Amino acid sequence: MEDVHYILKKYWGYNRFRSLQLEIIQATLSKKDVLALLPTGGGKSICFQIPALAKPGICLVVTPLISLMKDQVEQLKKRNISAAAIFTGMSYAEIDLILDNCIYGHTKFLYISPERLKTELFITRVQKMHVNLLAIDEAHCISQWGYDFRPSYLEIAELRPLLPNVNIIALTATATRAVKQDIQDKLAFKNPVVFQKSFNRDNLAYLVKRTDDKDGALLRLLNRIKGTAIIYVNTRKKTKLISQFLAKNNINTTFYHGGLDNTERTQRQDAWIKGKVRVMVATNAFGMGIDKPDVRLVVHLDLPTTLEAYYQEAGRAGRDEQKSYAIILYDEQDILELKENIEKEHPSIEQLKKVYQQLANYYQLAVGSHDNTAHDFDWEDFANTCRIQPQEAYQAIKKLESEGLIRLNEAFFQPAKLHIAVNHHDLYAFQVAHAIYDAIMKSILRLYGGELFSEFCTISEAKIAQHMQTNPATVTQQLHKLHQLGVVNYVPQTDK
Numbered sequence: 196m197e198d199v200h201y202i203l204k205k206y207w208g209y210n211r212f213r214s215l216q217l218e219i220i221q222a223t224l225s226k227k228d229v230l231a232l233l234p235t236g237g238g239k240s241i242c243f244q245i246p247a248l249a250k251p252g253i254c255l256v257v258t259p260l261i262s263l264m265k266d267q268v269e270q271l272k273k274r275n276i277s278a279a280a281i282f283t284g285m286s287y288a289e290i291d292l293i294l295d296n297c298i299y300g301h302t303k304f305l306y307i308s309p310e311r312l313k314t315e316l317f318i319t320r321v322q323k324m325h326v327n328l329l330a331i332d333e334a335h336c337i338s339q340w341g342y343d344f345r346p347s348y349l350e351i352a353e354l355r356p357l358l359p360n361v362n363i364i365a366l367t368a369t370a371t372r373a374v375k376q377d378i379q380d381k382l383a384f385k386n387p388v389v390f391q392k393s394f395n396r397d398n399l400a401y402l403v404k405r406t407d408d409k410d411g412a413l414l415r416l417l418n419r420i421k422g423t424a425i426i427y428v429n430t431r432k433k434t435k436l437i438s439q440f441l442a443k444n445n446i447n448t449t450f451y452h453g454g455l456d457n458t459e460r461t462q463r464q465d466a467w468i469k470g471k472v473r474v475m476v477a478t479n480a481f482g483m484g485i486d487k488p489d490v491r492l493v494v495h496l497d498l499p500t501t502l503e504a505y506y507q508e509a510g511r512a513g514r515d516e517q518k519s520y521a522i523i524l525y526d527e528q529d530i531l532e533l534k535e536n537i538e539k540e541h542p543s544i545e546q547l548k549k550v551y552q553q554l555a556n557y558y559q560l561a562v563g564s565h566d567n568t569a570h571d572f573d574w575e576d577f578a579n580t581c582r583i584q585p586q587e588a589y590q591a592i593k594k595l596e597s598e599g600l601i602r603l604n605e606a607f608f609q610p611a612k613l614h615i616a617v618n619h620h621d622l623y624a625f626q627v628a629h630a631i632y633d634a635i636m637k638s639i640l641r642l643y644g645g646e647l648f649s650e651f652c653t654i655s656e657a658k659i660a661q662h663m664q665t666n667p668a669t670v671t672q673q674l675h676k677l678h679q680l681g682v683v684n685y686v687p688q689t690d691k
């Protein structure tokens with residue numbers, strides 16, 4: 196087996212591994228099933244590419260996006276590593292040839308979209324390949340609890356019996372508890388080991404600034420912070436408007452959203468990646484799989500939809516570990532909308548209990564109580580029967596689901612835990628977590644001058660506990676949880 200340091204130097208020219216890379220590589224080489232949670236830009240690709248290069252045989256890589264695949268294949272080829280990709284839209288003959296090369300040729304990496312895994316052509320051929328590793332990129336796509344669930348990812352487990360001696364490495368930048376567990380379950384992990392890098396990004400400053408003039412503030416930022424930038428907005432229309440505004444002010448810019456046709460999107464993305472365009476104004480359609488190391492600034496002109504999404508988007512800055520900025524600009528209106536959304540998304544305990552109870556009644560009425568299989572769940576019927584607004588029911592049910600009290604599966608409702616009485620502890624825990632998040636927001640927005648994610652502010656647990664009328668130990672525990680989720684950057688201070 197070739198030495199992994201030698202491989203790193205030979206193909207990438209790097210002298211040392213980043214933190215956890217070596218540990219992940221070694222565990223993968225020792226045939227464990229590995230789950231690697233590294234922040235965006237943490238260097239995930241090398242974690243499966245190096246073990247695959249160290250051994251004879253071919254590595255299968257499952258990736259959700261064609262663009263991601265093409266990009267990685269190109270990167271590998273540039274380094275003289277033989278790689279190929281199979282995705283929807285290729286002809287039978289093309290695929291046939293690629294698969295032949297994987298069996299008889301020297302292909303080291305085969306990238307494949309999850310939809311292709313179950314085709315007969317692939318299934319018969321893959322068993323003839325000398326597969327040395329199965330790598331699952333963006334592994335959170337397998338979990339309904341994640342923000343980017345792709346049902347086709349569930350098919351991956353069916354590959355395992357065909358490749359009984361092959362271990363898995365699953366990689367993601369998402370690290371919520373439920374998603375971590377789900378990835379291991381759904382991929383049928385046998386000899387599991389989980390690596391999780393601290394999601395603190397020392398080189399990345401998170402700032403939240405209040406302003407009554409977002410356009411002006413944006414211009415000043417772009418003039419002060421040199422280098423490539425991404426500006427995120429919430430609507431397609433705004434991408435164009437902001438881009439036009441910046442262009443008028445002599446800033447080299449383009450815009451990107453899901454409504455543009457494929458060619459146009461690729462052209463704009465390429466121009467930005469190659470540095471021909473400095474500033475990309477985009478909706479959240481722009482992002483996954485974009486490996487541009489030198490993004491110096493990510494600005495959100497609208498409040499991000501979820502904190503997890505924010506973390507991903509902000510994390511596109513500073514992948515080269517150089518000083519970079521993630522900045523939210525907000526105004527009065529944003530705060531009003533945020534408050535409204537939080538209230539909507541966090542129904543009161545009474546409301547939850549009511550919906551939970553009604554759900555139990557409804558389920559018994561509709562399908563009988565001893566049946567354990569999944570059943571169609573009719574939202575409108577449910578809301579009608581219970582005489583509540585569908586929207587109200589939806590929010591409450593989502594909340595119950597996110598707390599693991601019930602399982603709700605796209606179109607059907609699975610009463611896995613329905614017969615367990617409402618667990619007051621869990622409800623309490625999430626009420627506290629929400630209260631803490633709220634308290635942190637409030638304390639930082641109000642007490643600490645509006646720098647929501649500042650690196651420099653010290654938050655006192657005692658103060659928050661007092662504010663929430665709870666004890667500091669609970670606050671500390673919940674802060675750890677929020678930290679794990681990447682919501683806050685929490686570094687406990689010890690008494691000197």
Ligand code: ADP
Binds near residue numbers: 209212216236488
């Ligand atoms: P991720 O998939 O975790 O977002 P990538 O695998 O795309 O990250 O890596 C991000 C960047 O960091 C890439 O440009 C990669 O070449 C670089 N990189 C990865 N590992 C190292 C290392 N050990 N030393 C220097 N640069 C590295």
